[in-house]
Amino acid sequence: MYVCHNCEKEIEEIGNFVRCPYCAWRILYKPPLPVARSIRAD
């Protein structure tokens, strides 16, 4: 899944880097993974 850098809408599957179907922006990025940090409660 990718996120448009302009309108910040989620775009599910893209074969190559094409463009945003909403605003035609060409810069897309992957959102950060939810487990990027290692936080332990103890």
Ligand SMILES: [Zn+2]
């Ligand atoms: Zn967009």
